[in-house]
Amino acid sequence: MSTAAPQPGNPAPPPTAAPASTPAAQPRPPEAPPKKELRIISHCSLFYWWPVWAVGFIMFLITAINGEHMVTVPPKTTAVKGGFADEKGIKHDAYVLPEKAEIPMDREHPQNPQQPRLWMSSNKNLGVLFVTVLLLVIVITNIPMRGLWSVIVIVCIVSLAIIFALLEWWETILHYLSFLDIRINAAGYLVISLVLFTMWLIVMLLFDRQIYIVFTAGQMRVRQEIGDAETAYDTAGMTVQKQRSDLFRHWILGLGSGDLIVKTAGAHPVEIHLPNVLFIGRKVAEIEEMLRSKQVVSGARQG
DSSP, X not given: OOOOOOOTTSOOOOOOOOOOOOOOOOOOOOOOXXXXXXXXXOOOGGGGGHXXXXXXXXXXXXXXXXXXXXXXXXXXXXXXXXXXXXXXXXXXXXXXXXXXXXXXBOSXXXXXXXXXXXXXXXXTHHHHHXXXXXXXXXXXXXXXXBTHHHHHHHHXXXXXXXXXXXXXXXXXXXXXXXXXXOOOOHHHHHHHHHHHHHHHHHIIIIIGGGSEEEEETTEEEEEOSTTOOOEEEEOTTOEEXXXXXXXXXXXXXXXXXXXXXXXXXXXXXOEEEEEEETTHHHHHHHHHHHHXXXXXXXXXXXX
């Protein structure tokens, strides 16, 4: 084969560069799924006191909105119908203080008598209801009634209610209860509820989160005391059980809470109790699903 010689005056064409080879794209390894973690938190008994501060705030609002005031008077003060006439000659009811008794003077204006300023409702049922809720919460949170005892208490209450109705005793009982007069001013409701709510919130968001069980695939970490170190256990052969037999504490005050019992397997089995776990039914189902999925993955690897 002959190659044409370049003509004079025409430069030779530059040699053509061979195209560079493009490296084949390597497939990226699949990303590992995020490690699923389920944290179970144990709450102290103060969690069940939420009805006290909730009712207290409601009573405070009712007392403040009504705007009625409380006045303290010395002994032997008498109420007089139309005992006071104003500048227009209109008569008003008044309380007449005994001899030598005086109305306290205002601190900011010592020349003027002190005007009523403390809010208190004239409805005595507010104080009775608040004290009733307080006493019931104290009894329920300190006297556990599990299993059959809860049923016995409910049966006794219903039976007594029916017996009193058949004997027509309810009218007499309510008549004597009408003399029960408990009154708390607005500041009393507010201080009790605010302090209790603050303590409840601090314990729920800070201290209770220091006692927990963390479930991951194949492992369980436990902390049973505040400031204590975590203890790890293998989930192989582990059993999980919920205990929600206290009707009043777990269902009425706890809104579906319960106690969690975990039993480990192995040569030295350990039984761990985690009381007062919120939404115990849903969380136990998630734990069991996690344990089942771990078993399936382990079986697939062995196969």
